[in-house]
Amino acid sequence: MKKGIIIILVLLLLSSIVVILNLKPKKLERTINGITTSARIYDGGFYLYEENGFKETFVKGVNIGATLPGYFPGELGINKETYLRWFHQISEMHANTIRVYTTMKPAFYDALYEFNQTSQNKLYVMHGVWLNEDLIKEIKDPYGQDNLLINEFIKDATDLVDIFHGNKTLEPRPGFASGVYTKDVSDYIISWVLGIEWDPEFVMTTNALNNEDTVYDGNYLYTQNASPFEVFLAKVGDAVLSYEALTYKETRPLSYTNWLTTDPLIHINEPDPKEDMVSVNVEHIRLKDKAFAGQFASYHVYPYYPEFMNHSESLKDEYDPINTYKAYLKKLNKFHKMPVLVAEFGVPASRGKAHDAKYSGFNQGGHTEKAQGEILASMLKDIKETNSMGALIFAWQDEWFKRTWNTMDFDLSWQRPFWSNVETNEQMFGLLSFEPGDQLKVLLDGNTSEWKDxxxxxxxxxxxxxxRYLYLLIEKEEANEPLYIGIDTIPNQGNLSVVDPNIQFSRGADFLVSFNEQPRIQVDPYYDPFSHLYAEVLDMIEKPLGIDTINGGIFINRYHALSNALSIPNTFEHIPFSKYEAGLLTEGISDPNDPTYNSLADYYETDQVIELRIPYLLLNIMDPSTKVRMANFKGKFVFEGEKFEEIYIGVGSESRTVLLSPYTWNNWHMPTYHERLKQSYYIVKEVFKAYQ
Known part of the structure; x- marks a missing residue:
């Protein structure tokens, strides 16, 4: 009896020891079989190597673009001093990671090396490899034209391996980084994030043209149940890992860019078939033992797009109050066996917007800087609470060269970097703003001292x-009298008078700015690009009264489109074409140093004056830097620009003739600007601090 009790006690003791040993974290090796890594994926977490070994780390940081105002992305106009300044600001925000999308010029890597040599809080890089989107559209197959796309993809990636180790010279070629790379920053490159947001048609075409290419067995990677497109990705990843291990005896975790459009989930409520027509599932790309640094899934996840984020019944029913963003992240993390990085997320602090988030209001635009920060904080919380591996905000800096689908027809693509278009939300995702001029020329605050000269x-x-803006100062004759501003930007059209309110103009006015019960900018329907595009060219909306009449005596509200009409597949709900009034004016103070600062302020009014700023695009100015306006578009399918020398502006009250007087400005070649950290930066700083 006693012997049996003793045996039972011994067995219990041994099982307890086994449990304790299992609870003790496994010591992660940095070097295995002579290959070294700076980071590892282990047991669902991301581990970063520090002096005393690997430490589980929540990835938190920003995506950095490659350019500044006045430059296109391929011109790579950022110098080392700018990068160093930015790295200090990013580090002070308690970020630990930067993501870049493509090969940068030597200044980036030199600055990274110098910063990390002297900073106690290191910054690490998740590095991307770009694939030429123009070539994708042209070739449509990674193996087309003698393997041109896949060869370029692998060549750019292996060049980057040499760059990480300070061992590369890239010869100049238009649109690409070049120079001599001498700094070994390999310890600070903590993962690959290969590729771009894949066009579903490229994925579909690759699968169709290579339908027998479904198996890959490489040195570091192999596939299981893979599509031809996933095999293509595996080949590239294997080539990259093989080259670095063979050449430098190093490796690092591997990931591939993905987004909701080609995610591996099924979205039965998505109204656009293209947004759920094909999947890219990196679970089909498996690691061999030699790829011990590991693999994770990377997604760009925004709260407002695609439309299933607004209309999915399963996401909508997950939380009360409804939080489709968190519900989606939870579903995505549950699907994957590997960790999930939210490699891009954010909202823009822009005047213009392009999509609405139905339940959260986390729209693609229309947010103040303060609201931008609060929304980022909310999404960060969702990302953390759904056990995602990390979160990289899009983006660090604003990008003046960007376009947005609902404004891109109204400006000149080749002139976008040279001015700031606040109606194009894609330009204003940054935590860092590029403000026009060496300092702000006009502050909307009622103080008119800057106007004296x-x-x-x-x-x-x-x-x-x-x-960025046309600024007006109106000195009132009477404190509470409604005022009306007429603006003529194109000759031989416009309204000479309007019935309500009763106003006459000395020449045809194309735009009317009203300061009455609801201040707004309106447009002559004959010169309204929104009505022309969506009513006449695309036949999506009814034609407004006066659209075919010069001097029809009518002004209509200024709109931007938000969405085509939608039919939700599972619920059979029909949602009509949607738009929003872009011409509504918001009162507020535009001084960033004022405690009541409103980054979306359009005007400020006192009993004596009105200070007003008008975005150029709302006046049909396609490029202010060269003074190009939208030409008369009647009978045309595209909008064309034409030069002008001056516009005419006047202000008056009802029952009077408003005298429009000429105004012009000097053209500019390169824009002037200065940097300013947005309010959102400081909000994110506090959240990042809490996520140590």
């Missing part, structure tokens, strides 16, 4: 401008 163009009107 600016000449009148009328008895009570002053006008000036910068790379």
């Amino acid at each position: 600016i000449a009148y163009i009328g008895n009570n009107l002053k006008v000036t401008q910068d790379e």
Whole structure:
């Protein structure tokens, strides 16, 4: 009996020891079989190597673009000093990671090396490899034209391996980084994030043209149940890992860019078939033992797009109050066996917007800087609470070269970097703003001291401008009298009078700015690009009254499109074409140092004056830097630009003739600007601090 009790006690003791040993974290090796890594994926977590070994780390940081105002991305206009300044600001925000999308010029890697040599809090890089989207559209197959796409993909990646180790010279070629790379930053490159947001048609075509290519067995990677497109990705990843291990005896975790459009989930409520027509599932790409650094899944996840984020019944029913963003992340993490990085997320602090988030209001635009920060904080919380591996905000800096689908027809693509278009939300995702001028020319705050050296163009009107706005100062004759501003930007059209309110103009006015119960900018329907595009060219909406009439005596509200009409497959709900009024004016103070600062302020009014700033695009100015307006578009399917020398502006009250006087400005070649950290930066800083 005693012997049996003793045996039982011994067995219990041994099982307890086994449990304790299993609870003790396994010591992760940095070097295995002579290959070294700076980071590892282990047991669902991301481990970063520090002096005393690997430490589980929540990845938190920003995506950095490759350019500044006045430059296209391929021109790579950022110098080392700028990168160093940014790295300090990013580190002070308690970030630990930067993501870049493509090969940068030597200044980036030199600055990274120098910063990390002296900083106690290191910054690490998740590095991307770009694939030429123009070539994708042209070739449509990674193996087409003698393997051109896959060869370029692998060549750019293996060149980057040499760059990480300070051992590369890239010869100049237009649109690409070049120079001599001498700094070994390999310890600070903690993963690959290969590729781009895949066009579903490229994925479909690759699968169709290579339907027998479904198995890959490489040195470091192999596939299981893979599509031809996933095999293509595996080949590239294997080539990259093999080259670095063979050449430098190093490796690092591997990931591939993905987004909701080609995620591996099924979205039965998605109204656009293209947004759920094909999947890219990296679970089909498996690691061999030699790829011990591991693999994770990377997704760009925004709260407003695709439309299933607004209309999916399963996401909608997950939380109360409804939080489709968190529900989606939970579903995505549950699907994957490997960790999930939210490699891009964010909302823009822009005047214009392009999509609405139905339940959260986390729209693609229309947010103040403060709201931007609060929304980022909310999404960060969702990302953390769904056990995602990390979160990289899009983006660190604003990008003036960007376009947005609902405004891109109204400007000149080749001139976008040279001015700041606040109606194009894609330009204003950054935590760092590029403000026009060496300093702000005009602050909307009722203090008119900055106007004292600016000449009148009328008895009570002053006008000036910068790379972002046309500014007006109106001196009132009576405190509470409604005022109306007429603006003529194109000759031989426009309204000479309007019935309600009863106003006459000295020349045809194309735009009317009203300061009455609801201040707004309106447009002559004959010169309204929104009505022309969506009513006449695309036949999506009804034609407004006066669209075919010069001097019809009508002004209509200024709109931007939000969405085509939608039919939700599972619920059979029909949602009509949607738009929003872009011409509504918001009162507020535009001084960033004022505690009541409103980054979306359009005007500020006192009993004596009104200070107003108008985005160029709302006046059909396609490029202010070269003074190009939208030409008469009647009978045309595209919008074309034409040069102008001056516009005409006047202000008056009802039952009077408003005298429109000429105003012009000097063209500019390169924009002037200065940097400013947005309010959102400081909000994110506090959240990142809490996620140590």
